[in-house]
Amino acid sequence: MSQQSPKVRRLPTIRRVNDPPTPVETSDAELVHRVSLGDTAALESLYNRYARVVFSFAMRIVSDPMLAEEILQEVFVRTWRQADRFQKSRGNFGSWLLSITHNLAIDEIRKRQRRPQKSDSVDVSDALFGLVDEATNVEEAAQAGALRVRIKTALLELPDAQREAIELAFFGGMSQREISAHLDIPLGTIKTRMRLGLKKLRQELETEHL
Amino acid sequence: MNGLPEFPTSEISELLAAYALGALEPDERDFVARNLPRFPEWQKELDEYRLAATALAHAAEPVDVPLRVRAGVLSEVDAIESNVPLQRYRKAAWNATIPPTALPIAEPPERRNWKRTIPRVALITSMPATIVAIVFAMYTVIIHDQITEQQNELAEFQQVQDESAEVFTSPSTERQVIDLVASNDAPFARGSLFVDKSENAAVLVARSLPSLAESEQFVVWVQTGNNNEEYARIGVLEPNDAGTAQIIIDPPDLFDRYTNVLVTRESEVDSTSPAGAPILSAGI
Numbered sequence A: 001m002s003q004q005s006p007k008v009r010r011l012p013t014i015r016r017v018n019d020p021p022t023p024v025e026t027s028d029a030e031l032v033h034r035v036s037l038g039d040t041a042a043l044e045s046l047y048n049r050y051a052r053v054v055f056s057f058a059m060r061i062v063s064d065p066m067l068a069e070e071i072l073q074e075v076f077v078r079t080w081r082q083a084d085r086f087q088k089s090r091g092n093f094g095s096w097l098l099s100i101t102h103n104l105a106i107d108e109i110r111k112r113q114r115r116p117q118k119s120d121s122v123d124v125s126d127a128l129f130g131l132v133d134e135a136t137n138v139e140e141a142a143q144a145g146a147l148r149v150r151i152k153t154a155l156l157e158l159p160d161a162q163r164e165a166i167e168l169a170f171f172g173g174m175s176q177r178e179i180s181a182h183l184d185i186p187l188g189t190i191k192t193r194m195r196l197g198l199k200k201l202r203q204e205l206e207t208e209h210l
Numbered sequence B: 001m002n003g004l005p006e007f008p009t010s011e012i013s014e015l016l017a018a019y020a021l022g023a024l025e026p027d028e029r030d031f032v033a034r035n036l037p038r039f040p041e042w043q044k045e046l047d048e049y050r051l052a053a054t055a056l057a058h059a060a061e062p063v064d065v066p067l068r069v070r071a072g073v074l075s076e077v078d079a080i081e082s083n084v085p086l087q088r089y090r091k092a093a094w095n096a097t098i099p100p101t102a103l104p105i106a107e108p109p110e111r112r113n114w115k116r117t118i119p120r121v122a123l124i125t126s127m128p129a130t131i132v133a134i135v136f137a138m139y140t141v142i143i144h145d146q147i148t149e150q151q152n153e154l155a156e157f158q159q160v161q162d163e164s165a166e167v168f169t170s171p172s173t174e175r176q177v178i179d180l181v182a183s184n185d186a187p188f189a190r191g192s193l194f195v196d197k198s199e200n201a202a203v204l205v206a207r208s209l210p211s212l213a214e215s216e217q218f219v220v221w222v223q224t225g226n227n228n229e230e231y232a233r234i235g236v237l238e239p240n241d242a243g244t245a246q247i248i249i250d251p252p253d254l255f256d257r258y259t260n261v262l263v264t265r266e267s268e269v270d271s272t273s274p275a276g277a278p279i280l281s282a283g284i
Helices: A028-036 A040-062 A065-085 A093-114 A124-128 A134-156 A160-170 A176-183 A187-207 B009-021 B026-038 B040-057 B067-082 B089-093 B120-125 B127-169
Strands: A008-010 B175-179 B190-196 B201-207 B217-224 B230-237 B245-249 B258-266 B277-283
Touching: A028 A040, A028 A065, A028 A093, A040 A065, A040 A093, A040 B040, A040 B067, A065 A093, A065 B067, A093 B040, A134 A187, A134 B040, A160 A176, A160 A187, A160 B009, A160 B040, A176 A187, A187 B009, A187 B040, B009 B026, B009 B040, B026 B040, B175 B277, B190 B277, B201 B258, B217 B245, B230 B245, B230 B258
Parallel strands: none
Antiparallel strands: A008 B175, B175 B190, B190 B201, B201 B245, B217 B230, B217 B258, B258 B277
16 A cells, blocks of 8 residues: 555635525625635635526536536636626626636537547436535525526517527527528528517516516 | 728627627627627627526526535635646546435345145136236335335435535535545545544545455545554445445544544455455545
């Protein structure tokens, strides 16, 4: 047996969600500011708030739990590295985080289209049988369920053709040209559907005060 | 003049909407990105589209987040801050938290020697009803056994999950990750020990474990003193097909009393001290 001394890394302090170090009402912007100063507890508060929606969103796009975990980890590592770049004027933190998630997930599915699939990928049920991070559930469940219903309702208000174009682009990672070819519909029609659909969705969300 | 080709407003809007959805070709995307800073009105419109687009993310069906990702994020953040090159935790942790017992496989029921207990005539005359009754009874027994077995497995799994969650999320300032060292007998084995001394608990995750003979098992021990005085047997690591396993370490005494953790390959099922080849070890 090799008797080297073990490498020890001390982890940052972790606190329970039930006994948060930072008040629950602390704004995202404030937490991001603290993250930019090196506060890992603030990063964890943001993680508790957003990990589940980020993971679910990544799963929706990549349909691969291992890849979704990788994306989730990368999103929060980027948050740690780039917190000082976050500009409130560009939208709220949630939107910023989900934009990063979207970009990473779309990059992954485009990469996957270009390369052969890994033969050692793990079954979805296997990866999901891992231990569940209940802290993210507690934090997220407070608002997310209602929000999800309202956004789905707004999405259902769109004409089917507009919703389809938006979903193929946003969740499927397809470009306008690819959607046009996929649906065998003129490119101009797809462009119009996307614009009108997104505009209408924004209006619907505004009426829902989202 | 703004130096751009003349675009109808609707065409700009289409570009911006598609940009927010990530649906532009690379050249179009570059065009928008390059010109956005010059046109605040584009940026404003894009922000509106982005808000709508990112709201869609919330429509995804919720999926539980595996606990290992939190550990991965924190380890990586820690490594960034310490300037320690660290292989992504997730690469080490795939399958790490899948208990081999998570998906129970029902054993086939034992055959019963019912022929001896039933008179031949009665058997013949009541054959159809008997067969139906027996099949039904066996089916009921199988289902009942399966349900009981699955409930037991789920209860065990839940317990492991609760204990691991306790270790990972406890409000401690005494949490450490200790890398285990592989022995020459298992040079490809890797492992980490997540210790929380304030909770007096730890999770040992091992991967790339070598294959075992049928009668062998991996046993986890903690050791006291510097002269191999005493070992406490923690339990058996049950690797999955990928050679990955984990175990909660809830030692009989305070962690501070122990100096080492050890994984050995044992052929004695109930061994009380390590006799087999060491696989992984570390000082605590």
